[in-house]
Amino acid sequence: MKKTLVSALTTALVVGAASTTFAAANPFSDVPTDHWAYDAVAQLAADGVIEGYGDTTFQGDKNITRYEMAQMVAKAMAKKDVSAADKAMIDKLAAEFSDELNNLGVRVANLEKNADKVKWNGELRYTYHNDQQEKSNADKRTNTLKFRLDPTAEVNDNWAVHARIDANMNVAEDEDDANAKLIRAYAEGKYDNLDLRFGKMGLFSDESDGLLVDDEFSGARVQFGNVLKTTLEAGRWNNVPDSEHSAADYQGIMFTGEQGKVSGGVAYRHFNADGFTTSEKFAGYSKNNKEDNANIWSAGLGYRFDSNWKLSGAYAQNTEADAFDKSGNVQIDYKGAENENAGTWGAYAAYRHIGQNVSFAPTYDTFGNISNKKGWEIGTEYVPFKNVHAYLYYFDGEKLEGQNNDTHSLFGRVSFFF
Missing domain, CATH: 2.40.160.10 (Porin)
Incomplete structure (x- = not known):
C-alpha cells in the first residue's frame, strides 16, 4: 500500500521522530478525517504516543512499502507505558499489517484475543x-x-x-x-x-x-x-x-x-x-x-x-x-x-x-x-x-x-x- 495517507500514518508511528506537540483538533494535516485511521492517529498524538514533524505533517509524499510500514508499526508496538485505549488503537493498526509483522518475527496472533478469537x-x-x-x-x-x-x-x-x-x-x-x-x-x-x-x-x-x-x-x-x-x-x-x-x-x-x-x-x-x-x-x-x-x-x-x-x-x-x-x-x-x-x-x-x-x-x-x-x-x-x-x-x-x-x-x- 503506497497511498499518501498510509505512508503518513505509519511514518507517524516512528517513536521519537520529534518532540513538537500539536493542537488536538487536526494535528496532522495530511491525514484525511474520513479515513478510519484518523481518529486513532489524532488520539495517539493527543496522548503523546506519536509525534510528527515541525510542519504539522508526516511528510506523507514519500512512498513506502508494506514491509517498511510493518517495521514502523513494530516500533510503536514496542513503546511502553501506554494506556489501555492507546494500546487497543496500536493493536488495530498492527492488525492491518499482521502478515508483514509475522515475517519480521513480531507475533500478532493475540491482537484481537479479547475481542474475538474467530x-x-x-x-x-x-x-x-x-x-x-x-x-x-x-x-x-x-x-x-x-x-x-x-x-x-x-x-x-x-x-x-x-x-x-x-x-x-x-x-x-x-x-x-x-x-x-x-x-x-x-x-x-x-x-x-x-x-x-x-x-x-x-x-x-x-x-x-x-x-x-x-x-x-x-x-x-x-x-x-x-x-x-x-x-x-x-x-x-x-x-x-x-x-x-x-x-x-x-x-x-x-x-x-x-x-x-x-x-x-x-x-x-x-x-x-x-x-x-x-x-x-x-x-x-x-x-x-x-x-x-x-x-x-x-x-x-x-x-x-x-x-x-x-x-x-x-x-x-x-x-x-x-x-x-x-x-x-x-x-x-x-x-x-x-x-x-x-x-x-x-x-x-x-x-x-x-x-x-x-x-x-x-x-x-x-x-x-x-x-x-x-x-x-x-x-x-x-x-x-x-x-x-x-x-x-x-x-x-x-x-x-x-x-x-x-x-x-x-x-x-x-x-x-x-
Missing part, C-alpha cells in the same frame, strides 16, 4: 467464462456466482485453525441450491521460521506461479527457512483424471526464495494412483499392475525491473508421461491492482503452453474447460472501489491434440471482498 473473511464473486473451439457449435459459456467464507480461529500464541467454505450457483439457471462445501480445514502452527500445517489445505505450485496446480490436498506440510524456504508436503490428492479410485498418493519438495529483484524456485512432485482406465490422461500406465505414476520437475524465475514491471517464466515436465508431458509460461506484468487501494490497476501479456499430463490443475482462469492448449493471453485488473476487484482476460491459441483446433477463451470476474 476472524471471518470472505468473498462474493460473479464469473463469466466463454470457451470457444473452432468447428464446434457447443455453447461453452458459463455464468456462476460463488460465496466464500474464510474463517480463522486462534488456538494459542502459536496455533490457529483455518477453513474455507464455498457455495456455488449457476446464475443462468437461477439456481436456489448453492451446494455449500467445506473446501479447506487445517491447523497451522508458527514457530519463528517454521510453519506446520495438518489437514486439508491449499496445494499451489509457488515456484512456478501456479503453472502446475492450484487446488487442495489432504495431509501435512512443513515449511522452514528465511530467505530460502524449503517446503515438504505429503498426503492425498483427489482430482486425478480418469482414475477408478478417488485419490492419489502425493509427495513434494520445493525450494523458493527472493533476493532483491530476483525471485524463483525449483520443485519435485510425485503422484501415484491405482486403477487408471486410460494411459493418456495422467502418466505412464502399466497393464500388469494398473498403477500410474507422475514424476514432475519444475522451475520458475522472476525479475522485477522496478515498481511497475516484472518478467517471469516457468517450465515443468512429467518424466513418466508419454504425451503432453511439458508445460511452460512466460509473462510480463505491468503495475498491479490492490484491493485496499481504489483506482489501482494492472495488466499483463503471456504465452502459455499447458500439457494436461503435467499441469493437472493450473491456476490460469482461461484454461478452466480446456487445459491442453497453447497460445497468447492478455489481461487487465482494476479496483474501482476499495475491496471491489474486476478482472478481464482473453486467450487465443490452439489445442495440443488434433488439427485445426483453434480455441479462444474470454474470462471476466467481479469480486467483492470482506
Whole structure:
C-alpha cells in the first residue's frame, strides 16, 4: 500500500521522530478525517504516543512499502507505558499489517484475543467464462456466482485453525441450491521460521506461479527457512483424471526464495494412483499392475525491473508421461491492482503452453474447460472501489491434440471482498 495517507500514518508511528506537540483538533494535516485511521492517529498524538514533524505533517509524499510500514508499526508496538485505549488503537493498526509483522518475527496472533478469537473473511464473486473451439457449435459459456467464507480461529500464541467454505450457483439457471462445501480445514502452527500445517489445505505450485496446480490436498506440510524456504508436503490428492479410485498418493519438495529483484524456485512432485482406465490422461500406465505414476520437475524465475514491471517464466515436465508431458509460461506484468487501494490497476501479456499430463490443475482462469492448449493471453485488473476487484482476460491459441483446433477463451470476474 503506497497511498499518501498510509505512508503518513505509519511514518507517524516512528517513536521519537520529534518532540513538537500539536493542537488536538487536526494535528496532522495530511491525514484525511474520513479515513478510519484518523481518529486513532489524532488520539495517539493527543496522548503523546506519536509525534510528527515541525510542519504539522508526516511528510506523507514519500512512498513506502508494506514491509517498511510493518517495521514502523513494530516500533510503536514496542513503546511502553501506554494506556489501555492507546494500546487497543496500536493493536488495530498492527492488525492491518499482521502478515508483514509475522515475517519480521513480531507475533500478532493475540491482537484481537479479547475481542474475538474467530476472524471471518470472505468473498462474493460473479464469473463469466466463454470457451470457444473452432468447428464446434457447443455453447461453452458459463455464468456462476460463488460465496466464500474464510474463517480463522486462534488456538494459542502459536496455533490457529483455518477453513474455507464455498457455495456455488449457476446464475443462468437461477439456481436456489448453492451446494455449500467445506473446501479447506487445517491447523497451522508458527514457530519463528517454521510453519506446520495438518489437514486439508491449499496445494499451489509457488515456484512456478501456479503453472502446475492450484487446488487442495489432504495431509501435512512443513515449511522452514528465511530467505530460502524449503517446503515438504505429503498426503492425498483427489482430482486425478480418469482414475477408478478417488485419490492419489502425493509427495513434494520445493525450494523458493527472493533476493532483491530476483525471485524463483525449483520443485519435485510425485503422484501415484491405482486403477487408471486410460494411459493418456495422467502418466505412464502399466497393464500388469494398473498403477500410474507422475514424476514432475519444475522451475520458475522472476525479475522485477522496478515498481511497475516484472518478467517471469516457468517450465515443468512429467518424466513418466508419454504425451503432453511439458508445460511452460512466460509473462510480463505491468503495475498491479490492490484491493485496499481504489483506482489501482494492472495488466499483463503471456504465452502459455499447458500439457494436461503435467499441469493437472493450473491456476490460469482461461484454461478452466480446456487445459491442453497453447497460445497468447492478455489481461487487465482494476479496483474501482476499495475491496471491489474486476478482472478481464482473453486467450487465443490452439489445442495440443488434433488439427485445426483453434480455441479462444474470454474470462471476466467481479469480486467483492470482506
